[in-house]
Amino acid sequence: MKxxxxxxxxPHVGGVGVHIHTLSKELVKQGHEVYVITYPxxxxxxxxGIHVIGTxxxxxxxxxxxxxxxxxxxALEKLVNEVDIDIIHGHYxxxxxxxxxxxxxxxxxxxxxxxxxxxxxEMYKKQSFMRPFIKNVxxxxxxxxxxxxxxxxxxxxxxxxxxxxxxRLYWNSVDINKFSGDxxxxxxxxxxxxxxFVGNIIKRKNVNLILEAKKLSKTDYEVVVVGDGPLKKDxxxxxxxxxxxxVRFLGSRSDVENIIPGCDVLVLPSFSESFxxxxxxxxxxxxxxxxxNVGGISEIITDDVGLLIDPxxxxxxxxxxxxxxxxxxxxxxxxxxxxxxxxxFSNVEIPxxxxx
Numbered sequence: 001m002k003x004x005x006x007x008x009x010x011p012h013v014g015g016v017g018v019h020i021h022t023l024s025k026e027l028v029k030q031g032h033e034v035y036v037i038t039y040p041x042x043x044x045x046x047x048x049g050i051h052v053i054g055t056x057x058x059x060x061x062x063x064x065x066x067x068x069x070x071x072x073x074x075a076l077e078k079l080v081n082e083v084d085i086d087i088i089h090g091h092y093x094x095x096x097x098x099x100x101x102x103x104x105x106x107x108x109x110x111x112x113x114x115x116x117x118x119x120x121x122e123m124y125k126k127q128s129f130m131r132p133f134i135k136n137v138x139x140x141x142x143x144x145x146x147x148x149x150x151x152x153x154x155x156x157x158x159x160x161x162x163x164x165x166x167x168r169l170y171w172n173s174v175d176i177n178k179f180s181g182d183x184x185x186x187x188x189x190x191x192x193x194x195x196x197f198v199g200n201i202i203k204r205k206n207v208n209l210i211l212e213a214k215k216l217s218k219t220d221y222e223v224v225v226v227g228d229g230p231l232k233k234d235x236x237x238x239x240x241x242x243x244x245x246x247v248r249f250l251g252s253r254s255d256v257e258n259i260i261p262g263c264d265v266l267v268l269p270s271f272s273e274s275f276x277x278x279x280x281x282x283x284x285x286x287x288x289x290x291x292x293n294v295g296g297i298s299e300i301i302t303d304d305v306g307l308l309i310d311p312x313x314x315x316x317x318x319x320x321x322x323x324x325x326x327x328x329x330x331x332x333x334x335x336x337x338x339x340x341x342x343x344x345f346s347n348v349e350i351p352x353x354x355x356x
Contacts, residue, residue: 002083007090195263198256273297
């Protein structure tokens with residue numbers, strides 16, 4: 001079959017891109033033909049047998065999203081006119097899902113959309129003017145996937161006609177061959193335990209809580225932040241102005257599979273999170289994890305692999321880090337169970353009714 005994906009894709013960094021890449025690779029492996037329409041980038045190229053199509057427009061976060069619905073729809077329309085596409089799959093309800101549904105409805109092609117989290121938790125709930133657009137996508141799509149039960153609940157709460165019958169749970173997955181404790185470690189250490197954050201440095205990810213916890217902690221460790229975003233400079237200034245010791249910002253990295261093995265614990269203190277892909281990547285690398293007791297995070301972190309904290313309470317995180325860092329036996333116990341938990345998310349299932 002020929003499947004067209006719409007959404008973020010490498011070299012763009014982010015969980016959605018990883019998700020599309022993983023699913024597309026499995027489809028190609030099974031003999032299907034996959035085309036991905038994604039945001040503009042100077043380094044786009046076909047990879048792993050996947051046809052990659054970049055749209056026109058500016059590659060500037062914030063601005064590019066405003067242009068992507070129109071440009072992705074235009075690129076998808078062109079593809080559908082040239083290739084006999086069997087399935088269209090939009091990743092992220094808006095703008096990618098909207099573009100996918102517009103073309104799918106027009107050409108009567110089965111259209112799937114995946115809600116990845118902030119499209120519902122942030123855009124839908126906090127930007128009221130976006131609700132009609134997102135509801136329209138949910139109404140038009142033939143099937144709606146949610147990457148966690150928490151996200152599925154949010155989708156059902158919209159009350160869109162027939163939404164309950166066409167919404168399905170579809171977990172993110174991790175490549176446990178790519179992410180492993182046996183990977184080479186590129187994370188240099190200053191001799192202290194390392195507390196790691198990997199992700200976008202935006203308000204929702206709540207990276208500031210890690211810095212506040214660092215000031216309260218009783219144990220001695222280094223914080224390493226991997227990622228980029230609009231709040232990175234502010235946090236760097238905070239570290240300098242408040243004399244918070246042993247904090248490093250590494251910027252965005254495309255080799256996190258060789259960074260995670262060097263940490264002692266990975267922390268994801270988000271205010272909201274549909275899933276938390278980096279958590280299962282860390283678990284696959286046999287690392288203990290700490291995350292907020294919200295959304296999909298609480299569905300991933302069990303008592304035998306990590307700790308849940310209050311994202312509004314720095315002391316909650318400080319105590320959790322102190323517990324993991326300061327108790328070698330406890331940390332080893334968590335680490336020893338981690339990869340087994342990651343294996344629960346290691347199978348890449350093809351979610352389409354037409355491909356069984």
